Amino acid sequence: MPPKWLADCGRKVDMRLGIDLDGVVANFILGWMTRYNMEFGTHLNEEMVEHWDAAGDLTHFTDMAAFWDWAGAAGGGPTVFRDLIPYPGALSTLNELAANHDIVILSMKPDWAASDTFAWIAEHHIPTREIHLIRDKWRVQCDVYLDDSPAALAALVEHRPEAIVCRYIRPWNDPVIGVRDIRDWAEFCSFIKEEECVWSQTA
Numbered sequence: 226m227p228p229k230w231l232a233d234c235g236r237k238v239d240m241r242l243g244i245d246l247d248g249v250v251a252n253f254i255l256g257w258m259t260r261y262n263m264e265f266g267t268h269l270n271e272e273m274v275e276h277w278d279a280a281g282d283l284t285h286f287t288d289m290a291a292f293w294d295w296a297g298a299a300g301g302g303p304t305v306f307r308d309l310i311p312y313p314g315a316l317s318t319l320n321e322l323a324a325n326h327d328i329v330i331l332s333m334k335p336d337w338a339a340s341d342t343f344a345w346i347a348e349h350h351i352p353t354r355e356i357h358l359i360r361d362k363w364r365v366q367c368d369v370y371l372d373d374s375p376a377a378l379a380a381l382v383e384h385r386p387e388a389i390v391c392r393y394i395r396p397w398n399d400p401v402i403g404v405r406d407i408r409d410w411a412e413f414c415s416f417i418k419e420e421e422c423v424w425s426q427t428a
């Protein structure tokens with residue numbers, strides 16, 4: 226049976242929700258650590274990550290460029306982005322919100338990660354018709370953005386002052402003035418449903 230958002234031709238599109246993938250929908254940290262631990266016999270875990278680009282400190286790689294070469298499997302086999310685990314509640318919430326809103330995927334990815342990212346989105350049936358693999362996410366107009374990247378959040382606030390920008394709270398980001406903090410997917414779902422009421426009264 227098709228998902229509701231596809232089957233319901235009368236779907237009322239309320240807002241465009243710009244959703245980041247890594248650190249928000251997909252657990253990139255667990256993904257690369259699992260692969261790294263298996264390959265190098267280490268015991269890294271997610272709690273060890275306390276700042277952005279922590280892979281540079283936690284691995285034997287001399288810099289992040291070397292880490293990314295490894296994560297990209299150096300051109301052979303699937304990259305680390307192919308088999309990431311979704312965060313709890315992410316997929317069910319996206320499917321629920323897609324009944325009334327456009328899910329717009331905004332993910333900053335290297336060129337070599339694009340095909341694996343599309344495959345991952347397809348495998349997990351992410352309810353979207355619009356995917357942007359882009360560094361400057363603010364270039365894509367959305368009404369609400371959800372991201373975990375300190376740089377992306379700052380840029381969104383600067384360039385999209387009319388939008389609602391949400392920080393998915395992670396150990397590697399900090400509060401940003403003008404940004405709404407989100408603790409988990411349940412809170413994001415509740416927040417969007419509150420905004421639906423405001424939106425429908427002002428639209």
Ligand SMILES: [Mg+2]
Nearest residue numbers: 245247248373
């Ligand atoms: Mg992210």
